[in-house]
Amino acid sequence: MDDMYREVILDHYKNPRNKGTLDPADFSFEDDNPLCGDRIRIDVRVGEDNKVKEVAFSGQGCAISQASASMLTEHIIGKSLDEVKQLSKDDILELLGIELGPVRLKCALLSLKVLKAGVYGIKDED
Amino acid sequence: MPKLNVEQIRKDFPILSREVKPNVPLVYLDSTATAQKPLSVIEAMNSYYRLSNANIHRGVHTLAEEATALYENARDRIAKFINAKSSKEIIYTRNATEAINLVAYSWGRANIKQGDVIVLTEMEHHSNLVPWQMLAAEKNAKIEIIPVTDDGELDLTVYESILKLSPKIICVTQMSNVLGTINPIQQMAAKAHAVGAMMMVDGAQSVPHFAVDVQTLGADFLAFSAHKMCGPTGIGILWSRQQVLEAMPPFLGGGDMIKRVYLREFKANDLPHKFEAGTPAIAEAIGFGAAVDYLTAVGMDFIHDYEREIIAYAIERLEEVPGIKIYGPKAERKGGIAAFSFGGVHPHDVAQILDSDGVAVRAGHHCAMPLHDRFKLPATTRASFYLYNTKSEVDKLIEGLYKVKKMFG
Numbered sequence: 001m002d003d004m005y006r007e008v009i010l011d012h013y014k015n016p017r018n019k020g021t022l023d024p025a026d027f028s029f030e031d032d033n034p035l036c037g038d039r040i041r042i043d044v045r046v047g048e049d050n051k052v053k054e055v056a057f058s059g060q061g062c063a064i065s066q067a068s069a070s071m072l073t074e075h076i077i078g079k080s081l082d083e084v085k086q087l088s089k090d091d092i093l094e095l096l097g098i099e100l101g102p103v104r105l106k107c108a109l110l111s112l113k114v115l116k117a118g119v120y121g122i123k124d125e126d
Numbered sequence: 127m128p129k130l131n132v133e134q135i136r137k138d139f140p141i142l143s144r145e146v147k148p149n150v151p152l153v154y155l156d157s158t159a160t161a162q163k164p165l166s167v168i169e170a171m172n173s174y175y176r177l178s179n180a181n182i183h184r185g186v187h188t189l190a191e192e193a194t195a196l197y198e199n200a201r202d203r204i205a206k207f208i209n210a211k212s213s214k215e216i217i218y219t220r221n222a223t224e225a226i227n228l229v230a231y232s233w234g235r236a237n238i239k240q241g242d243v244i245v246l247t248e249m250e251h252h253s254n255l256v257p258w259q260m261l262a263a264e265k266n267a268k269i270e271i272i273p274v275t276d277d278g279e280l281d282l283t284v285y286e287s288i289l290k291l292s293p294k295i296i297c298v299t300q301m302s303n304v305l306g307t308i309n310p311i312q313q314m315a316a317k318a319h320a321v322g323a324m325m326m327v328d329g330a331q332s333v334p335h336f337a338v339d340v341q342t343l344g345a346d347f348l349a350f351s352a353h354k355m356c357g358p359t360g361i362g363i364l365w366s367r368q369q370v371l372e373a374m375p376p377f378l379g380g381g382d383m384i385k386r387v388y389l390r391e392f393k394a395n396d397l398p399h400k401f402e403a404g405t406p407a408i409a410e411a412i413g414f415g416a417a418v419d420y421l422t423a424v425g426m427d428f429i430h431d432y433e434r435e436i437i438a439y440a441i442e443r444l445e446e447v448p449g450i451k452i453y454g455p456k457a458e459r460k461g462g463i464a465a466f467s468f469g470g471v472h473p474h475d476v477a478q479i480l481d482s483d484g485v486a487v488r489a490g491h492h493c494a495m496p497l498h499d500r501f502k503l504p505a506t507t508r509a510s511f512y513l514y515n516t517k518s519e520v521d522k523l524i525e526g527l528y529k530v531k532k533m534f535g
Contacts, residue, residue, distance in 0.1 A: 005475075038472075038474075060472075
């Protein structure tokens with residue numbers, strides 16, 4: 001556990017990077033984790049080179065969900081949309097640098113789920 | 127006055143002596159989700175499988191006779207536990223949820239018509255909301271809600287005005303699984319009956335924690351689950367009066383619930399079997415019987431008194447911690463449940479940090495989303511107590527919360 005709340009995670013939680021919204025954005029998506037009420041929205045602006053130029057996330061939730069969203073937004077700036085599509089669970093766990101059980105994994109992966117839904121152009125039903 | 131000997135009781139529960147990880151003993155504060163099981167319950171189920179396993183009813187061989195006797199004797203003891211007039215009034219279900227669904231399907235579909243009023247409360251568990259929402263949608267019936275006050279009690283003034291709409295049924299929990307509020311069922315039932323309404327009581331949190339007597343409760347239906355009262359998962363009870371149950375159409379169809387089957391029709395069995403289709407959870411029913419024996423031997427009044435003492439202490443200590451806000455009535459008006467928020471720290475993080483010290487609490491909406499909406503909370507952290515919890519376990523909880531504060535403060 002001490003590992004789970006290691007300094008870098010608490011830092012991203014307390015001082016989130018790229019927190020906010022982008023209006024207009026090239027794509028946006030929002031979803032929640034009904035289990036715990038975590039909610040994350042991600043807005044992305046894409047450059048002419050088809051790479052992520054700007055990204056912002058908003059929402060609320062536990063330290064793991066918010067820190068992973070913050071880390072993910074830092075990680076994808078400058079990456080092509082194809083590269084973003086390739087991101088996996090393991091990439092998120094590598095960013096966080098911790099191991100998670102099945103319950104907390106959902107918290108950690110919420111931002112990736114939201115980002116991918118946005119990249120793939122899935123319609124936001126809300 | 128004799129008191130409950132908690133150290134002695136703890137020895138009856140094998141799991142309580144385990145460590146969560148080396149040198150970190152388990153502090154189990156999640157009995158509202160499910161209670162731990164004493165050895166006598168585990169042994170009763172074990173012994174059934176080792177010695178008497180057979181399908182019940184209709185068998186003539188020795189094992190079938192034994193299994194049937196064990197299964198039916200358990201029902202008799204459960205009937206006695208809630209002071210039912212007869213074992214025919216004790217319907218085995220999968221859990222309290224299924225018991226409520228049984229009422230909504232069987233009684234509900236036979237008695238609720240378009241425009242009828244079904245009354246629910248803002249503090250119900252989803253199990254006492256969703257079956258009625260499904261029924262109301264199907265029948266085009268109306269739902270009226272008894273709101274919860276800021277103190278976490280039902281707003282009985284609103285209840286009075288809802289009663290003027292001549293509702294058909296009032297569905298209410300006897301004890302909130304989040305706030306711990308103990309609702310005045312007797313008083314509410316008297317008023318419901320005066321306008322001809324039925325009273326569906328969710329006893330999932332009350333029956334495990336204090337003596338419930340269906341002769342004085344005022345309920346027309348009472349649902350509860352074994353696993354929250356030291357018994358196994360997979361078995362629960364619906365109680366109602368024989369006359370009411372006899373008038374209800376069967377719920378699930380299949381073996382055991384019939385008296386006679388023809389190719390195009392059937393004749394339903396007598397109570398209680400009429401509502402028990404298919405091979406039931408036999409070992410679980412036997413385990414439930416052992417759980418009821420255990421609780422009876424300890425004494426429900428002792429359990430209730432002891433829990434009041436523990437919750438009073440827990441609330442006193444929780445209130446010391448800056449940033450903690452406890453939801454629900456004052457300690458003397460509630461059962462052994464403390465749901466709280468902790469400043470801006472998400473309940474998942476609270477629960478995770480507590481877990482590192484072996485303290486098991488629950489974080490989330492506890493299957494009561496509308497209640498959390500009412501208090502504008504996405505989730506809460508909930509510590510709940512039972513007959514085996516100690517004051518030193520409360521102290522462990524508080525130590526853990528200070529650790530959370532240090533980490534997130």
